[in-house]
Each structure stands twice: as structure tokens, then as C-alpha cells.
Amino acid sequence: MKSGTLASxxxxxxxxxxxxxxxxxxxxxxxVSILMVMLVxxxxxxxxLFFTPSGNNMRxxxxxxxxxxxxxxxxxxxxxxxxxxxxVAGYQAQFDQMGTEKDIHTIAINTNKNSNxxxxxxxxxxxxxxxxxxxxxxxxxxxxxxxxxxxxxxRLGVPAKSGKGEKVSSMVERTGAIAGVNGGGxxxxxxxxxxxxxxxxxxxxxxxxxxxxxxxLTTQIVGLDKQGKMIAGNxxxxxxxxLDIQEAVTFQPRIIVNGKGQIKSQKDGWGIAPRTAMGxxxxxxxxxxxxDGRQTTSIGASLYDVQQIMLDRGAVIAANLDGGSSTVxxxxxxxxxxxxxxxxxxxxxxxxxxxxxHPDEVDIPNIWKGLRAQDIDAGKK
Numbered sequence: 466m467k468s469g470t471l472a473s474x475x476x477x478x479x480x481x482x483x484x485x486x487x488x489x490x491x492x493x494x495x496x497v498s499i500l501m502v503m504l505v506x507x508x509x510x511x512x513x514l515f516f517t518p519s520g521n522n523m524r525x526x527x528x529x530x531x532x533x534x535x536x537x538x539x540x541x542x543x544x545x546x547x548x549x550x551x552x553v554a555g556y557q558a559q560f561d562q563m564g565t566e567k568d569i570h571t572i573a574i575n576t577n578k579n580s581n582x583x584x585x586x587x588x589x590x591x592x593x594x595x596x597x598x599x600x601x602x603x604x605x606x607x608x609x610x611x612x613x614x615x616x617x618x619x620r621l622g623v624p625a626k627s628g629k630g631e632k633v634s635s636m637v638e639r640t641g642a643i644a645g646v647n648g649g650g651x652x653x654x655x656x657x658x659x660x661x662x663x664x665x666x667x668x669x670x671x672x673x674x675x676x677x678x679x680x681x682l683t684t685q686i687v688g689l690d691k692q693g694k695m696i697a698g699n700x701x702x703x704x705x706x707x708l709d710i711q712e713a714v715t716f717q718p719r720i721i722v723n724g725k726g727q728i729k730s731q732k733d734g735w736g737i738a739p740r741t742a743m744g745x746x747x748x749x750x751x752x753x754x755x756x757d758g759r760q761t762t763s764i765g766a767s768l769y770d771v772q773q774i775m776l777d778r779g780a781v782i783a784a785n786l787d788g789g790s791s792t793v794x795x796x797x798x799x800x801x802x803x804x805x806x807x808x809x810x811x812x813x814x815x816x817x818x819x820x821x822x823h824p825d826e827v828d829i830p831n832i833w834k835g836l837r838a839q840d841i842d843a844g845k846k
Contacts, residue, residue, distance in 0.1 A: 528552065529736030556735060560718035563727045564685050564699035570723055570781045572616075572694050572749035596644050596820055598794075598802070601754075603770060605737065607763040608756035609794050609802060610778065611644055613820050616693030616751045620827060621648060621669040621712040622819040627832045628845070630660020630813035638799035640819060640827055645795040646753045647741055648816035649687070649714025650787045652843035660813035662843040665715020666702070667816055667833070673702065674831045675815075677715075677838040687743055687784040688713025695745035697784035698722075714786070714816050720772040721783035727772070734767025739792040739806045742768075743818070744775040744783030752780055753818070755794040759806040787814075 515524070528540040528549065541549045597612040613619060624631035625639060630651065637645040652662040665684040667675035671691065678684055683701045690696055691709045697719045705713065720727050721744060728734055739758030745751050754774050758765025768785060775783040790807035791814055805811050821827055833841075 527736075529734075559733070560685070561699070563718040563720070563722070564697075566698075566722045568696075568698055568722055568782055570694075570745070570747070572692075572745065573747055574615075574693065574749040595822065598644075598796070601774065603766065603774075605764040606756050606758065606766040606770065608740075608754065608766070610774065611646060611753040611755065611794060612778075613644075613751040613753070614749075616689055616695070616745065616749050618820055618822070618824050619689060619693075619712060619751060620819050620821060620824050620829060621667070621688070621714065622817045623667065623669060623674065623829060624661065624813075624815065624832055627836070628659070628661055630815050632811045632813060633793050633817040634795045634799040634801055634811060636817050636819060637795045637797070640821070640829070642819035642821050642827075643797045644820040645793075645817045646743075646755060647787055647791045647793050647812075647814055648818050649716045650791075651815045652841075654844045656790075658843045659845055660815055662838070662841045663714070663815040666705075666713065667715075668705065668710055668713040669829055669831070671709070671711050672831065675833045675838070676702070678702075679838070684715045685717035685719075685784075686710070686713045687716050687786060689751075693749055695743070695751065695782050697743075697782055712818070716784065716786050718768075719782070719784045720768055721775055721780050724781040726776055728769045731767055731769045734769035737765040737767055738789055740766050740768070740771050740788040741786040741792045742771045742775065742783055743786055744778075744780035746779040747781055752778055752783070753794070755792055755803050756788075757792070757804050757806065758789075760804060763804070 524543055528544045529552070544552065593614045595613065595615060595618060597614070599610045599612070601608050601610055622636040622640060622642070622645065624636075633645045633647055636642070649667065650664040651660055652658055652664065663675050663677060665677055666673065666686065668688060683699050685698065686700050686705065687697045688695070688710055689712045691711045696705075696708055696710055696713065700708070718727070720742065737758065740754065740756040742754045743751065744754070752775060754771050756766040756771065757763035771785070772783065790805065791812050792803065793805050793811055794802045796802055801811060
């Protein structure tokens with residue numbers, strides 16, 4: 466009996482070992498099959514990306530999207546370093562060209578000040594709220610359009626203290642603004658900048674607050690003159706003074722000039738990213754477009770997308786502002802309406818376009834007074 470029991474146990478153990486081997490072999494075959502399928506898919510994807518027109522378009526779109534992030538160097542793995550350098554230089558040349566056409570647009574609320582027509586226009590504007598906020602969505606993106614019906618109510622906000630930028634929500638709450646949108650770019654070493662060193666020029670309340678042009682004679686400006694007309698394009702400091710510029714930052718490119726879109730197709734839209742842009746209608750109303758990006762609910766938009774949003778709303782001039790992780794729209798009390806893409810939350814910035822009920826009562830001191838651009842450490846915490 467004992468011998469029979471042992472034999473049965475050995476037989477059972479042998480069957481278990483055989484079953485285990487079969488399961489392992491089956492699992493191994495499944496893993497090998499999955500690996501083979503993945504290799505085939507990767508190979509086919511590689512062939513599509515590198516050897517078909519649609520694949521090449523996708524590859525360059527991926528590269529353009531990376532170029533607008535803090536991981537620009539990764540784009541070389543998609544299109545190569547030489548092509549990356551060529552693409553960046555090509556876009557820069559295109560952006561420069563888009564800044565040269567003379568802007569001749571006029572706004573209705575600033576002409577014929579003593580005429581009945583202008584009086585009627587002003588009465589119409591009085592009936593409108595100062596600001597209107599509209600949620601928008603498109604293919605792969607969500608965002609907002611902030612309409613400011615009286616452009617003379619906009620001022621350029623700057624940080625409260627020297628040495629560090631300030632969150633737009635803080636600027637809005639501190640100054641009593643009813644809305645705020647991020648403004649110009651800034652030096653951002655290793656994407657860890659303190660937000661205090663702007664790129665190019667900063668002009669607030671008609672005064673030159675910051676001059677970082679160095680040896681450059683001109684810069685791409687986005688801003689407003691004293692009558693509320695939007696100014697965007699390539700200008701020198703002297704030309705801006707002649708234009709009675711009131712509020713302005715350096716950024717590019719212009720995307721609409723004299724009512725015409727400057728970006729001809731989606732492939733020239735500089736990738737997909739969070740976006741901020743400023744435009745103006747013929748009636749003087751300013752449009753701020755704010756698009757979220759780098760999120761599952763909103764991947765982002767191209768400059769072509771933003772241009773079309775502006776054109777659909779009657780913009781006769783429009784220009785790009787700092788986007789990416791800086792993109793933010795804030796309402797009264799400092800409430801953030803959109804979803805900034807930075808993993809660290811809202812960024813510290815040097816400038817923001819702020820809207821006030823009574824802008825003449827607002828005090829915005831120059832925190833760069835007495836500082837030279839070359840003496841500011843953009844990475845100091």
C-alpha cells in the first residue's frame with residue numbers, strides 16, 4: 466500500500482511539473498508573439514514616418530511640437546540635428562518676414578472723435594461689458610477667448626518686487642485687475658528661470674521700463690498705443706516713441722496683418738502647444754486667445770489654429786505671445802480659468818496684460834529701474 470501511494474505521488478508530481486513547463490512554454494510563446502508584433506508595428510511605423518509624405522509631415526509636426534517645449538534637443542532624434550537647426554532658422558526667418566509688412570489698420574472708436582458716428586459707437590461700447598469670456602474648443606484643444614471691449618482699459622503689469630517674476634494670479638489680485646493674461650517672453654536658463662529678466666523691451670504706461678535689445682536696433686513688439694490701437698511688428702525704440710506706444714512687450718510672430726492670415730497652412734503652424742495670442746477687431750476690441758496644451762483633455766494648438774480663431778472673430782491684426790508653460794488666463798480675485806501645463810503650476814513671469822475698470826488709478830512701479838540687462842541673473846532663486 467505504501468509503495469502504491471508513493472508511486473501515485475510521484476506520478477502526480479510529474480504531471481504538475483509537466484503542466485508547469487507547458488504553462489511556461491505557452492507564456493513564452495505569447496511573449497515572443499507580442500514582441501514580434503511590436504517589432505512589426507515599429508518597423509511599419511518607421512517605414513511610414515521616414516518614407517511616406519504623410520509620415521514625414523507627422524515627423525516634422527512632432528519635431529515642431531518638441532521645439533516649443535523645454536525638451537527642444539529631443540527633436541534631433543526625430544529629424545536630426547542638421548534638420549533641427551535648419552528648421553529653427555527657417556521659422557525665425559519666416560517670423561521676421563511676417564513682421565515687416567506695414568500695418569495700416571484703423572479702429573473705429575479712435576477716429577472722428579467729434580462726429581455723431583463716433584458718439585454712437587461709444588454709446589454702443591458703453592452697453593457692452595468691459596470683458597467677455599468665451600470657452601472654445603477645436604480638434605485636440607480647449608481654451609478661452611477673452612474679449613476686452615475697451616482697449617484703453619489695458620495696462621501692462623510687472624512684478625511687485627525686484628529679483629523675481631510674479632504669478633499673473635498674484636498680479637491680478639494685488640492690483641485689483643478684473644482679468645489678466647501672460648505677456649512677453651523671458652530668459653529661462655534650463656527652464657528654471659526666476660521670471661525676472663524679460664526678452665527685448667518692456668513698455669508700461671508710455672514709459673520704457675526695460676531695454677534688453679543690446680546691439681539689436683529693432684524688435685518684434687506686441688502692444689497698444691495711447692488710443693488703444695494694437696501695435697505689432699518689427700520696430701525700433703525711436704519708432705515706438707513716434708507711435709505713442711503705451712503698453713508693449715517683445716514677442717513674435719504676427720499672425721494676422723491688415724486682416725490677412727500670415728500662416729498659410731497647418732504644416733507651418735510651429736507644432737502643437739499651449740498658446741497665448743493677442744488680436745484686435747476693427748471696432749477696437751482686443752481679443753486674447755488662451756489655449757491649454759500638453760494634457761489629455763487638450764493637447765494644444767498650432768499657430769494656424771490660433772490664427773483661424775482670431776480671423777473667425779473679426780481680428781484685423783494679431784500676434785503670438787509667450788505660450789507653453791506660461792499660458793494662463795486669470796479673472797477677478799486671482800482665479801485661474803484655464804489649466805496651465807507646467808508641472809510646477811502657474812509660473813513666475815515678468816509681464817502680463819491686465820484689464821482695469823479704472824486704469825488711471827493703478828500704480829505700476831518700474832522694478833527694473835537702475836538695472837542693466839547684463840547684470841540680471843535670470844536663474845537666481
